[in-house]
Amino acid sequence: MVTAHGSSRPGAAYDRMIATASVRRVPPEWLRRCRPGGIMVVPLRGALTGSMVARLTKLPDGTAVGRILHSPAAFMPLVSGPSGPTQPPAVPDGWQFPQADAEVSGRVLDDWTFSFFAQLHMPQGLLLTHGRTGDGLHVTTLFDHGDGSVTRIEDSSSGPPKVTSSGPRDLWAPIQSAHRLWRRLNRPRREWFTIEATPTTQTVTYTAPDGEAHSWTLQGP
Structure with missing residues (x-):
């Protein structure tokens, strides 16, 4: 309107x-x-x-x-025209794909001073959800319905957060790169x-x- x-x-x-x-x-x-x-x-x-x-x-x-x-x-x-999916596909706990350590937790997107900057690095149509695992740990899921990529960022109780990806792309990599740049630029407002x-x-x-x-x-x- x-x-x-x-x-x-x-x-x-x-x-x-x-x-x-x-x-x-x-x-x-x-x-x-x-x-x-x-x-x-x-x-x-x-x-x-x-x-x-x-x-x-x-x-x-x-x-x-x-x-x-x-x-x-x-x-x-x-909203105009046909709409795409509104939720990422369900990703159960214990998802069996190769994992890697994440530089930052998905919780960085809860910081509105960074989420604005992160938004500039995210592709059109990317879907994001967040919640908690059965153990109460923070988990964020990213989904690009264009190529089917799904990435899950899960906090760990015994080390750095873990990133698990399925599909052709790791969707968390651009966000981590954006976080490094944001810090190098001294967190621009x-x-x-x-x-x-x-x-x-x-x-x-x-x-x-x-x-x-x-x-x-x-x-x-």
């Missing part, structure tokens, strides 16, 4: 647009309907529960630029990230104090 301020004529352009449902990317129609100089506030959401909220200003060339706001948000996603949106490409960028820039392309329809 979008609340707009401006003319109510069909096809009219608007000075202000506030979305009250989250999207993976700013829809091209919203960009088109925002008048140059107008402002859009849009919750952007991927696989994780929390959304990032972008505040964008429309430029004369049709691009919208702005920043991610500080506070996380939890808006219902806007979400309001330090900029966003640029065109009808075809939408990019989130962080520029470190030393001038090193890191960019991620938002995925989705």
Whole structure:
């Protein structure tokens, strides 16, 4: 749902647009309907529960630029077209696949200061669930229905967390890599990230104090 301020004529352009449902990317129609100089506030959401909220200003060339706001948000996603699975396949305790030690527990995704950053490294359509094993240990399951990859990250009572994967990819590897980068960048806050949106490409960028820039392309329809 979008609340707009401006003319109510069909096809009219608007000075202000506030979305009250989250999207993976700013829809091209919203960009088109925002008048140059107008402002859009849009919750952007991927696989994780929390959304990032972008505040964008429309430029004369049709691009919208702005920043991610500080506070996380939890808006219902806007749904269009056929939907895929809503839950990963059941993975029983004692799953018999090769295991490896994990660098970090799945609990790192409970930290909203990191989960925002992790979201930028997760592919479109990735599903995530978390809970506890029969022994009361934290467990996170990731599932990509595109290629059937399933990865389970389970805390251990006697050592580092364990990663178990089935399918062509280890889905936890990009998150661990993101965690290393996040720490190297001294845990950048979400309001330090900029966003640029065109009808075809939408990019989130962080520029470190030393001038090193890191960019991620938002995925989705």
